[in-house]
Amino acid sequence: MKFYFILFYIFTLLANAGSYELGHGVKLHEKLRIGGYFSTDYEVSETRRRARLDDVAFLAYGNLTSNLSYLVEIEAAPFFQRDFRAGTQEYDRHFHRERLYFDYQYSEMANFRVGKQITPIGYWNLEPINVLRETSSNPLLSSKMFPKFLTGLDIYGYIPWFDSVTYHIFMQNNKDIDEDYINIKNEHFFGLSLENEVSMDFQYGGSFGEFITEDRKRTQFAQLNAKYELSNNLSIQSEVALNHVDDHATTVKGYKFAGYFQSLYRISSKHALVGRYEYFNDDATDISDHIGIFGYSYRPIYPVSLKAEYQWNSDEKLNKFITSFSVLF
Amino acid sequence: MRYIFTILMILSVQLSAAKYGVVVTSHKSKVESPTLRQLKDIFLMKRHYIGDTKVLPINMLLASDLRQKFEKIVLKINREKLNNYWIKQHFQGISPPVTQASARSVKLFIKNVEGAIGYLPLSLVDDDMRVLYEF
Numbered sequence: 001m002k003f004y005f006i007l008f009y010i011f012t013l014l015a016n017a018g019s020y021e022l023g024h025g026v027k028l029h030e031k032l033r034i035g036g037y038f039s040t041d042y043e044v045s046e047t048r049r050r051a052r053l054d055d056v057a058f059l060a061y062g063n064l065t066s067n068l069s070y071l072v073e074i075e076a077a078p079f080f081q082r083d084f085r086a087g088t089q090e091y092d093r094h095f096h097r098e099r100l101y102f103d104y105q106y107s108e109m110a111n112f113r114v115g116k117q118i119t120p121i122g123y124w125n126l127e128p129i130n131v132l133r134e135t136s137s138n139p140l141l142s143s144k145m146f147p148k149f150l151t152g153l154d155i156y157g158y159i160p161w162f163d164s165v166t167y168h169i170f171m172q173n174n175k176d177i178d179e180d181y182i183n184i185k186n187e188h189f190f191g192l193s194l195e196n197e198v199s200m201d202f203q204y205g206g207s208f209g210e211f212i213t214e215d216r217k218r219t220q221f222a223q224l225n226a227k228y229e230l231s232n233n234l235s236i237q238s239e240v241a242l243n244h245v246d247d248h249a250t251t252v253k254g255y256k257f258a259g260y261f262q263s264l265y266r267i268s269s270k271h272a273l274v275g276r277y278e279y280f281n282d283d284a285t286d287i288s289d290h291i292g293i294f295g296y297s298y299r300p301i302y303p304v305s306l307k308a309e310y311q312w313n314s315d316e317k318l319n320k321f322i323t324s325f326s327v328l329f
Numbered sequence: 330m331r332y333i334f335t336i337l338m339i340l341s342v343q344l345s346a347a348k349y350g351v352v353v354t355s356h357k358s359k360v361e362s363p364t365l366r367q368l369k370d371i372f373l374m375k376r377h378y379i380g381d382t383k384v385l386p387i388n389m390l391l392a393s394d395l396r397q398k399f400e401k402i403v404l405k406i407n408r409e410k411l412n413n414y415w416i417k418q419h420f421q422g423i424s425p426p427v428t429q430a431s432a433r434s435v436k437l438f439i440k441n442v443e444g445a446i447g448y449l450p451l452s453l454v455d456d457d458m459r460v461l462y463e464f
Contacts, residue, residue, distance in 0.1 A: 023416040027424070035419055061422035066383060071422035108378040132417055158376065163366045200406060269409060302413045328416060 023303025039130035039326035096181035131326035141258035254283030387447035
């Protein structure tokens with residue numbers, strides 16, 4: 001079934017090629033716009049030399065009524081990968097339900113999103129795909145500190161009397177719609193996040209909440225984020241998160257911390273240099289890591305991204321070079 | 330000499346005060362006096378309500394001079410940055426506001442569609458419309 005869906009997709013894109021603009025999807029109807037993205041990368045480290053067709057994803061969305069809209073996204077990742085050093089290769093052509101939700105707009109202060117959605121925390125998590133980022137790699141904060149997805153309810157809107165402040169109250173009390181496709185499997189997840197968009201150039205916010213993982217570990221988290229465009233060329237962004245983990249099985253309690261600071265220098269609209277420093281510490285596993293990244297990003301047009309970066313790790317064996325190519329269509 | 334200087338001063342003051350257009354809605358709308366921030370959010374499709382009133386932004390065509398002025402003065406964002414913004418919104422499942430081919434069709438749309446908000450040249454504004462912002 002999914003195969004025919006994808007086939008339909010490709011034919012539709014080709015049929016609309018005349019009016020099509022890359023990165024904006026194809027509007028087939030008031031109630032249906034389709035699009036997607038893919039990314040490839042090549043990684044060289046002491047332990048592996050790997051090429052991947054990492055993400056292959058298709059999305060469809062639209063307005064069903066003036067208040068009700070939907071979004072569906074299916075994704076296969078990694079679609080194909082080959083490790084030249086180990087001589088192995090893998091395929092995963094199973095498309096997972098990455099997002100599947102309905103939005104009901106009720107008022108300026110209260111709107112509702114129901115279904116599987118990106119957890120509304122921070123910046124990195126909300127723009128998780130390769131083509132929208134300026135580095136091929138993700139900071140550890142984005143995968144280790146909270147579930148990337150929520151299968152539940154998010155109530156969101158503007159806070160009265162604070163024109164620029166938005167809130168999200170989100171909750172989940174069930175398994176993920178597609179359990180094989182989430183970074184932290186959980187059955188209970190709730191939180192509150194706030195964001196103050198002072199201007200297009202300066203935003204900050206934070207969140208806190210709790211989740212219980214499949215192996216009965218209760219984690220309380222608190223997170224802060226800020227980004228600032230200092231000039232047309234220079235922008236900075238940072239996020240930090242602290243977890244308190246309570247393992248019911250072993251009665252062991254501990255803390256986990258992750259944070260990153262990233263700066264981006266635009267040489268021109270197409271070329272940019274990026275630097276990032278990350279720190280990660282986990283009491284339970286006794287892992288403490290400092291990571292430095294320096295990279296180059298080239299966008300011939302915005303929805304097409306070519307990137308290369310070198311990553312220095314406090315454990316030198318993990319040092320790596322990554323290059324990637326990604327497209328949003 | 331003093332006479333010429335005075336004329337130049339008056340002209341320059343008039344030019345600096347010159348308005349390109351106005352953001353308007355139907356006089357039947359409950360939207361009275363949104364802040365500049367709210368207007369900006371509406372046209373960036375971040376905000377769909379003013380209080381309990383549903384709003385629907387209408388854009389003019391990309392090539393329109395008035396649209397370019399509106400983007401520069403009200404949205405305070407350049408074309409390239411705005412295009413990148415809409416590409417990011419595509420991933421979030423959000424499309425740009427609908428467009429109308431001419432100022433007259435924007436005016437008709439605002440008169441006929443409840444909650445519609447658009448921008449027009451001053452010369453097209455009549456008693457059926459409520460001016461929300463001048464730019």
